[in-house]
Each structure stands twice: as structure tokens, then as C-alpha cells.
Amino acid sequence: MTLFLEMHGISKTFPGVKALNRVDLHLRLGEVHVLAGENGAGKSTLMKIMTGVYRADPGGAIRIDGQDTVIKDPVHARALGxxxxxxxxxxxxxxxxAENIYLAREPLGRTGLIDRRKMNADARAVLAELDISIAPDTRVGNLSIGQKQMVEIARAISYRSKLIIMDEPTASLSHHEATTLTRMVRKLAAQNIGIVxxxxxxxxxxxxxxxxxVLRDGETVDSRPAADMTRELLVRKMVDRELSQLFGAHxxxxxxxxxxxxxxxxxxxxTAQGARVSDVSFDLHRGEILGFFGLVGAGRTEVMEMIFGSRSHVGTIAIDGKEVRIESPSDAIGHGIGFVTEDRKEQGLVLGMSVRENFSLTHLAEYCRLxxxxxxxxxxxxxxxxxxxxIKTPSTEQKVLNLSGGNQQKVVIAKWVARRPRILIVDEPTRGIDIGAKAEVHALLNRLTSEGMSIIVVSSDLPEILAISDRVIVLKEGRISGILGRDDATQEQVMLAATG
Structure with missing residues (x-):
């Protein structure tokens, strides 16, 4: 297999975060090269450097076909294949x-208008090359997720790409669609196209x-032929960290x-998008931190949204032994449930409002008279x-927009804690915040349980889940694949349950 792209000593630093540290990667044509690692290991950052979205820190080198290359932007990356x-x-x-495949580069006729006949013919040829039986004049909105993915692959092929990167391509696909995609990937490799x-x-x-x-904590841990890697070895290389270096005692x-x-x-x-969650059953104890872990598309957030009433559901929810109806967030709030959502900027905060105004959003009536x-x-x-x-802020009148990520997260938690919920759901409590702020959030959650609150924590950070949870529930493809007590929940056991 011909060596196409080499990355040597690639580093990337963001303010306060070393996302990549001297990563090496060699990619060959005709090879399916899997990039594995936990969420936050640096995979996406590395791909964005490879495709020109980010520039690497000085000191590393990228070679394409043996030539030192600076990938300037995504357009340049596509030109490089x-x-x-x-x-x-x-x-x-x-x-x-057809319009999606040739978007922004439509063939033009003599009059300067789009030549739709040629565009459809060219698209039909690309689709036939990949054995994709979709008519080029089909509206993309009428396609399944798997078929839309095929359209994306057809677009990549239309650029005559030598290397195609696929990021979690089967996360939202059915079993049949995933099988079809696997065959497609093998077909592309047989055509001497490299696949990441x-x-x-x-x-x-x-x-x-x-x-x-395998990447871990922004560094290359190992690279070897798949035939020389076992499932157990891969899991160990992905998660081998000392928890004591990150988290205090629980x-x-x-x-x-x-x-x-x-x-x-x-x-x-x-729906066609998201996990197909079904038959989820569990108990939450008073004063407990119950961790939910699962990989992308496992259905963690969907379960929490059903409990909070923002998604319609089947099944039953009982509080204190009595079945309750939760058909809306207001129902959930009325039964003493709070929800710190995953995306604090889009769903948890009004960024243009002050700390005070955000804080009181969930319980403003307490401060009102007439x-x-x-x-x-x-x-x-x-x-x-x-x-x-x-919360570090110069004033309660400071706009939340101007706070750090960790302090924004504390404001979101504060607005729910102020309602004194009996159950608090916290989805990705420390995403995008630094280690010091993480430790403070963990200490806060622990203090709330000491005061009698019960907390459900959803996190894609496995060491975090293990460090702060009394029990861990693992989801895989919308179903519970494991319920582990604190003493039984090792990184290897949780990852094996999450990946099957």
C-alpha cells in the first residue's frame, strides 16, 4: 500500500489546553485506518488539522506523497485529495x-446557467460507480440517514479524493445501513482510496x-496492524489512566x-435520527449519584429528555413508589426534577442576560408580587x-456571555439547585471546562447529595463517571447493557459493556 499522508510531531494548543502533543500518523492508499480513543483524546482535532480547519503548532510536519505540505484550508485539502x-x-x-454532490461547483452551459442535464448525468455516473441506487433528482430530505451518508461519500468521490475521513459514520445508522456502509468502505479501499x-x-x-x-490524552499511544491488536488490548490502551491524578476521593x-x-x-x-431507545429500567436511590455512560448515539440524552418530559415516551416513572405522569418539562419540574442540559450555551443559558437574570429563570415567581x-x-x-x-464574577449583573466555561456551568447548576429539586439530572457536567473547574463541579455535586438530593450524571468522560458515581449504568444502542456497582465498575468493564 502506497504511503500517501504522513504527520510527524503534530501538536495543537488552545488557550489553557494542549489538545495534541507530538502526534504521529501514517496513512496509506487502499488501507482502512481506524483512529481509536476516548472522547476528548484528540481525534477530531487531528482530523481538523488534516483537513485545513486548524493549523498545527510550529514544529510538526505534514507530508503528502513525500512532499512537505502546509494545508491552508478545507478547499486546499480537497484539492490535495x-x-x-x-x-x-x-x-x-x-x-x-445531484445538487448536493456538485454544490458550489455546478457545471455551467453556454449561457452561464447551470447545465442540469450534465449535472444529473455526472451524478448518475458517480452513484453508479459506487453501486448506489438513488436517482440524482431525488430530494435529499426524503432520504434516510444512511442514504444521506452515501450522498456525502458520492460527493467525496466526485472530488476524486485519495483519502476520505469518516467520523463515527454508523452512530445514527440502522444495522442494515451500517452493513451497507461497511461494504462501501471496503469497495473504496479496493479502489486504492485511503480511509480514516x-x-x-x-x-x-x-x-x-x-x-x-490509538490516541489518549492528545498523544499517540500505539499504531499497529489490526491483526496484531485484540479487543482487550485496545480497550486497555484507550483508557489506561490514573484516576487519582484527576479526581479526589469519592x-x-x-x-x-x-x-x-x-x-x-x-x-x-x-425518529430516523438519534438512538432508538427502548425498555430502559432502573432505580435511583436517595442521596445517590447515578452515572450514565455510553458512546455516541447510545441514547443517554434521549433517556434524560424522556424523564424530563421533553420527549414523548412509553413506560412508567414512579417517585416515592407512586406512578407519575410526566408529559412536559413543567410536569417534571412539578415533581421535583431539574435538568442541567448538555449544551449550556444553546439550552441552559441566555448568554445576553446577566448572572442574576439567568439564575432566577427557573423560579422567578419566588421573587414576584403582583x-x-x-x-x-x-x-x-x-x-x-x-x-x-x-462562581467567579465581578458582579451578579455581569453578562453570562463574559464568564468562563466553568463559571457558566455553575450558573446553570445554580438556577436549578435554587429550585431545591429532589432529583437533578446533569448532562455532561464538565464538558469544555478546565481540570480545576471540573474538580469544583464534582465537589458541588457531592455536597448536594450530602444534603439529600439524588443526582443522575450523564458523561462521555469515562474517568469522570467512575470517579463520582455510586453506580454506573451503561447504554448501548438505546438499551441498558450493564449496571455496575462502584466496586465493579472498572474502565475496562464499562468500555466492554459500551462497545459490546
């Missing part, structure tokens, strides 16, 4: 298949990979009293939470 298909597909639903394949699924990795490179406040029981929970109307807000009481309450949670 490098294309990427992101997990979030970049198709335009209200345009046809990012996946967490063990069965998929060992079915498709010719070579596996003090459990869990009791034997069941506060909430969930039985047979599933989506009432499964529909008039008592600003003094609202401010005093906010000051109390700023002090107790250690």
Missing part, C-alpha cells in the same frame, strides 16, 4: 442528490480495520431508599449562590 464526512452530515435537505475511520464500536473496528492507531451519600423507579422507558415515536419582580430579594438570593458555589 483529502475529504471528510462529519458525524453531523453536511447535506442540504431541500436540494436534490473513527469509531468506538469494537465489533465494527475489528471487522473493518487494516490498521489501528464520599458516597447513597441510601437504600428508592426515590425514583423507571420501568420499560422508550421513545413513543422513534407580577412585579422584587429585585432586592432576587439579587440577595443570587449573591448567596455565587458565594456558596464559588
Amino acid at each position: 483529502i475529504s471528510i464526512i462529519y458525524q453531523e452530515l453536511a447535506v442540504v435537505n431541500n436540494m436534490t442528490v 475511520y473513527i469509531s468506538h464500536r469494537m465489533d465494527e473496528i475489528f471487522e473493518i480495520a487494516d490498521r489501528i492507531t 464520599l458516597s451519600h447513597a441510601t437504600h431508599q428508592v426515590l425514583m423507579s423507571v420501568r420499560g422507558l422508550g421513545l413513543k415515536r422513534p 407580577d412585579v419582580v422584587n429585585r432586592r430579594r432576587e439579587t440577595e438570593a443570587c449573591h448567596g449562590f455565587v458565594r456558596s458555589l464559588g
Whole structure:
């Protein structure tokens, strides 16, 4: 197999974060090269450097066909023969298949107008080359997720790409669609096209990979032929870290009293996108931190949104042994449930509003009389939470937009804690915040359970889940694949349950 792209000593530093540290990667034509590692290992950053989205720090080198190369931007990367298909597909639903394949480079006729006949003919030829039986004039919005992915692959082929990067390509696909994609990847490799394949699924990795490179904490841990790697060895190389270096001691406040029981929970109307969650059953105990772990597309967030009433569901939810109806977020709030959402900027905060205004959003009525807000009481309450949670802000009137990620996260938590919920769901509590802020958030969650609150923590950071949880529930493809007690929940056991 011909060596096409070499990356030597590639580093990337963001403010306060070393995302990549002297990473090496060699990619060959006709080879399916799996890039493995936990969430946050540096895989996406490395791919963005390879495709010109980011520039690497000085000191590293990229060679294409043996020549030192600076990849200037995504357009330059495509000209060099490098294309990427992101997990979030970049198709335009209200345009046809042919229009998507040749978007922004449509063939023009003599009059300067788009030559649709030629565009459809060219698209038909590309689709036939890949054995894709989709008409070029089909509206993309009418296709399944798997078919949309095929359109993206056809677009990459139309650029005559030598290297195609696929980021978690089967995360949202059905079993049949995933099987079809696997055949497609093998067909591309047989045509001497190099494939970089990012996946967490063990069965998929060992079915498709010719070579596996493992990243951990932004560094290359290992790179070897897939035939020389076992499942157990790969898991160990992905997760081998000392938890004590990141997290302090865990003090459990869990009791034997069941506060909430969930039985047979599933989506009432499964959609083409997202996990097909079904038959999820578990108990949450008073004072417990219950961790939920799963890989991309496992259905963690969907389960939490059903419990909070923002997704319609089947199954039952009982609190204190009594079945409750939760059909909306207001129902959930009325039953003492709070929800710190995964995306704090889009769903958790109003960035243009102050710390005080964000803080009181969930319980503004407490400070109102005759529909008039008592600003003094609202401010005093906010000051109390700023002090107790250690929110670093010059004033409660400071816009949340100007706070650090860690302090923004504390404001989101504060606005829910101020409602004094009995159950607090926290989705990705420390995403995008530094180690010091993580430790403070973990200490806060532990303190809340010491005061009797029950907490569900959803996180894609495995060391975090293991460090702060009393029990760990593992989801795989929308179903529970393991429930592990704290003493049994090792990194290897959780990853094996998550990947099958």
C-alpha cells in the first residue's frame, strides 16, 4: 500500500489546553485506518488539522506523497485529495442528490446557467460507480440517514479524493445501513482510496480495520496492524489512566431508599435520527449519584429528555413508589426534577442576560408580587449562590456571555439547585471546562447529595463517571447493557459493556 499522508510531531494548543502533543500518523492508499480513543483524546482535532480547519503548532510536519505540505484550508485539502464526512452530515435537505454532490461547483452551459442535464448525468455516473441506487433528482430530505451518508461519500468521490475521513459514520445508522456502509468502505479501499475511520464500536473496528492507531490524552499511544491488536488490548490502551491524578476521593451519600423507579422507558415515536431507545429500567436511590455512560448515539440524552418530559415516551416513572405522569418539562419540574442540559450555551443559558437574570429563570415567581419582580430579594438570593458555589464574577449583573466555561456551568447548576429539586439530572457536567473547574463541579455535586438530593450524571468522560458515581449504568444502542456497582465498575468493564 502506497504511503500517501504522513504527520510527524503534530501538536495543537488552545488557550489553557494542549489538545495534541507530538502526534504521529501514517496513512496509506487502499488501507482502512481506524483512529481509536476516548472522547476528548484528540481525534477530531487531528482530523481538523488534516483537513485545513486548524493549523498545527510550529514544529510538526505534514507530508503528502513525500512532499512537505502546509494545508491552508478545507478547499486546499480537497484539492490535495483529502475529504471528510462529519458525524453531523453536511447535506442540504431541500436540494436534490445531484445538487448536493456538485454544490458550489455546478457545471455551467453556454449561457452561464447551470447545465442540469450534465449535472444529473455526472451524478448518475458517480452513484453508479459506487453501486448506489438513488436517482440524482431525488430530494435529499426524503432520504434516510444512511442514504444521506452515501450522498456525502458520492460527493467525496466526485472530488476524486485519495483519502476520505469518516467520523463515527454508523452512530445514527440502522444495522442494515451500517452493513451497507461497511461494504462501501471496503469497495473504496479496493479502489486504492485511503480511509480514516473513527469509531468506538469494537465489533465494527475489528471487522473493518487494516490498521489501528490509538490516541489518549492528545498523544499517540500505539499504531499497529489490526491483526496484531485484540479487543482487550485496545480497550486497555484507550483508557489506561490514573484516576487519582484527576479526581479526589469519592464520599458516597447513597441510601437504600428508592426515590425514583423507571420501568420499560422508550421513545413513543422513534425518529430516523438519534438512538432508538427502548425498555430502559432502573432505580435511583436517595442521596445517590447515578452515572450514565455510553458512546455516541447510545441514547443517554434521549433517556434524560424522556424523564424530563421533553420527549414523548412509553413506560412508567414512579417517585416515592407512586406512578407519575410526566408529559412536559413543567410536569417534571412539578415533581421535583431539574435538568442541567448538555449544551449550556444553546439550552441552559441566555448568554445576553446577566448572572442574576439567568439564575432566577427557573423560579422567578419566588421573587414576584403582583407580577412585579422584587429585585432586592432576587439579587440577595443570587449573591448567596455565587458565594456558596464559588462562581467567579465581578458582579451578579455581569453578562453570562463574559464568564468562563466553568463559571457558566455553575450558573446553570445554580438556577436549578435554587429550585431545591429532589432529583437533578446533569448532562455532561464538565464538558469544555478546565481540570480545576471540573474538580469544583464534582465537589458541588457531592455536597448536594450530602444534603439529600439524588443526582443522575450523564458523561462521555469515562474517568469522570467512575470517579463520582455510586453506580454506573451503561447504554448501548438505546438499551441498558450493564449496571455496575462502584466496586465493579472498572474502565475496562464499562468500555466492554459500551462497545459490546
